[in-house]
Amino acid sequence: MTGSPSTAWTSPHKTRKPRARNAPPAPGSMVRTQKPVKNSEIVYGDLRRAIIAMEMAPGTPIVERDLTERYGISRTPLREAVLRLAEERLVDVVPKSGTYVARIPVSVLREGIVARRALEEVTVRAATRRASESQIMSLRAIIQRQKEVADAGDEEAFHRADEDFHSGIAAAASFPGIWDMILQMRVHVERYRRLTLPQPGRMRLVVGEHAAVLDSIAEGKADAAVARMKEHLDKLTLDIAVFRDLWPDYFIYDVSLDAPLNLD
Amino acid sequence: MTGSPSTAWTSPHKTRKPRARNAPPAPGSMVRTQKPVKNSEIVYGDLRRAIIAMEMAPGTPIVERDLTERYGISRTPLREAVLRLAEERLVDVVPKSGTYVARIPVSVLREGIVARRALEEVTVRAATRRASESQIMSLRAIIQRQKEVADAGDEEAFHRADEDFHSGIAAAASFPGIWDMILQMRVHVERYRRLTLPQPGRMRLVVGEHAAVLDSIAEGKADAAVARMKEHLDKLTLDIAVFRDLWPDYFIYDVSLDAPLNLD
DNA sequence: CAGATATATCTTGTATACTAGATAAATCTG
DNA sequence: CAGATTTATCTAGTATACAAGATATATCTG
Numbered sequence: 001m002t003g004s005p006s007t008a009w010t011s012p013h014k015t016r017k018p019r020a021r022n023a024p025p026a027p028g029s030m031v032r033t034q035k036p037v038k039n040s041e042i043v044y045g046d047l048r049r050a051i052i053a054m055e056m057a058p059g060t061p062i063v064e065r066d067l068t069e070r071y072g073i074s075r076t077p078l079r080e081a082v083l084r085l086a087e088e089r090l091v092d093v094v095p096k097s098g099t100y101v102a103r104i105p106v107s108v109l110r111e112g113i114v115a116r117r118a119l120e121e122v123t124v125r126a127a128t129r130r131a132s133e134s135q136i137m138s139l140r141a142i143i144q145r146q147k148e149v150a151d152a153g154d155e156e157a158f159h160r161a162d163e164d165f166h167s168g169i170a171a172a173a174s175f176p177g178i179w180d181m182i183l184q185m186r187v188h189v190e191r192y193r194r195l196t197l198p199q200p201g202r203m204r205l206v207v208g209e210h211a212a213v214l215d216s217i218a219e220g221k222a223d224a225a226v227a228r229m230k231e232h233l234d235k236l237t238l239d240i241a242v243f244r245d246l247w248p249d250y251f252i253y254d255v256s257l258d259a260p261l262n263l264d
Numbered sequence: 265m266t267g268s269p270s271t272a273w274t275s276p277h278k279t280r281k282p283r284a285r286n287a288p289p290a291p292g293s294m295v296r297t298q299k300p301v302k303n304s305e306i307v308y309g310d311l312r313r314a315i316i317a318m319e320m321a322p323g324t325p326i327v328e329r330d331l332t333e334r335y336g337i338s339r340t341p342l343r344e345a346v347l348r349l350a351e352e353r354l355v356d357v358v359p360k361s362g363t364y365v366a367r368i369p370v371s372v373l374r375e376g377i378v379a380r381r382a383l384e385e386v387t388v389r390a391a392t393r394r395a396s397e398s399q400i401m402s403l404r405a406i407i408q409r410q411k412e413v414a415d416a417g418d419e420e421a422f423h424r425a426d427e428d429f430h431s432g433i434a435a436a437a438s439f440p441g442i443w444d445m446i447l448q449m450r451v452h453v454e455r456y457r458r459l460t461l462p463q464p465g466r467m468r469l470v471v472g473e474h475a476a477v478l479d480s481i482a483e484g485k486a487d488a489a490v491a492r493m494k495e496h497l498d499k500l501t502l503d504i505a506v507f508r509d510l511w512p513d514y515f516i517y518d519v520s521l522d523a524p525l526n527l528d
Numbered sequence: 529c530a531g532a533t534a535t536a537t538c539t540t541g542t543a544t545a546c547t548a549g550a551t552a553a554a555t556c557t558g
Numbered sequence: 559c560a561g562a563t564t565t566a567t568c569t570a571g572t573a574t575a576c577a578a579g580a581t582a583t584a585t586c587t588g
Binding site: 063064065079093094095096097098099 | 568569570571
């Protein structure tokens with residue numbers, strides 16, 4: 001603007017080599033990640049929660065253009081979110097046709113229950129060996145909280161406490177990755193659970209089972225802890241009537257229903 | 265072109281309602297999926313293989329623009345491929361900075377071995393109950409093939425046969441989803457394996473262990489099959505010296521190395 | 529010559545425009 | 559009126575252009 005450009009720009013810049021860029025940030029370097037939440041992350045989390053909560057019924061069309069308007073973003077980040085959901089099998093993308101909230105694959109339900117039990121068993125075994133006193137106290141606090149919300153009849157808070165308890169055991173075992181895997185499977189089972197009515201008195205029973213598991217952990221009795229966790233998780237069964245009769249269109253029957261749904 | 269447009273275009277089209285699009289394709293409808301392989305799929309598979317095979321060393325920069333030229337595609341599908349790899353933790357994306365082939369997270373190695381053993385145990389138990397005669401025969405054929413390539417010293421073929429054997433057991437158990445989970449973890453362990461030298465005589469031992477597992481399956485002895493599978497998988501251990509001394513920059517030490525690497 | 533500063537240029541993240549295939553409504557044909 | 563056919567319009571897949579932040583190099587200052 002002001003000032004004569006004649007002199008400032010006369011000195012020619014030498015051709016500059018492109019920056020090296022041979023090395024990634026050092027492993028230990030805390031890359032300042034302040035809070036650049038990508039838009040795709042926001043949409044992903046939002047849609048994911050709604051799908052898992054069954055607020056969006058299986059089969060509901062997902063129209064990219066509608067969502068871009070709703071969130072005020074462009075298609076590119078929205079597409080990234082949808083593609084991530086597709087990898088989790090929470091949405092089905094039909095090329096050149098449309099995208100839909102996925103039906104619940106019965107095979108994933110069946111295998112998910114089996115896999116979860118297997119993983120939680122090794123987790124509780126490791127937790128028994130490694131849990132610190134403070135971790136055990138935290139778990140006791142969680143159980144107490146769960147008892148309180150169960151008495152109050154707050155089902156949502158109850159399920160949060162349930163997840164916290166199992167998550168806490170995974171933390172005590174130092175198995176964050178295995179816990180992530182369990183969560184990944186729980187997604188589909190959770191969608192199924194939202195369809196079923198809570199069984200009366202179930203909440204109080206669960207609290208007791210949790211307490212039993214924790215007692216064994218605190219006593220350092222690994223085999224007993226595993227056995228009690230197994231008992232606890234064996235209570236999770238699939239009520240075939242739910243999807244066969246009540247919401248037949250909510251599921252994909254990609255496995256024979258005659259196959260045993262609970263294995264040992 | 266030919267013909268008088270005067271009449272043909274005079275009849276106005278009524279405003280047309282957009283197509284309904286309320287229902288997804290019927291669950292059973294075989295949507296003709298001919299062969300519309302998305303470009304992102306090709307790039308994803310190609311990069312994934314190269315990373316797992318350690319052809320691209322951890323820390324290698326991944327420059328989107330270079331790859332678009334190499335594959336002759338635009339950034340959008342390429343980005344999709346890179347983002348999928350990032351979710352698998354095979355690449356690290358540093359916002360506004362760069363993308364790099366990921367180091368191997370030691371925690372994933374450690375937990376992966378534990379989780380795999382847990383999942384393969386329930387799988388082999390189910391396989392013992394459900395395996396058909398033909399499936400057992402197929403497994404025997406795989407073991408025979410593995411013995412042949414082991415004698416020939418073909419290590420690549422040996423590992424393929426190894427994977428086929430475990431995959432076959434998962435198929436016999438009707439646990440395709442659990443097998444996918446195992447594969448997902450194996451990715452990182454496989455990268456580690458590529459760094460280690462094969463132990464002499466190991467191939468022949470593996471064949472024997474596989475045969476022992478299959479014998480128990482064929483006899484319908486579930487507990488024995490599980491025990492033998494456990495023995496087999498227990499041989500997989502982490503040689504800490506490999507990453508601590510030989511390639512320290514290839515790993516991320518996101519877990520204490522003092523923690524037991526093999527649990528029971 | 530050493531250290532601080534400035535800046536060119538790279539990177540990923542985002543927005544937008546275009547292409548090709550699929551679908552259902554509207555039209556045509558008997 | 560029933561069925562085949564056309565056609566408008568939607569969809570996902572792709573290409574390209576722009577924006578914002580990060581970094582190594584060149585330059586400036588003492």
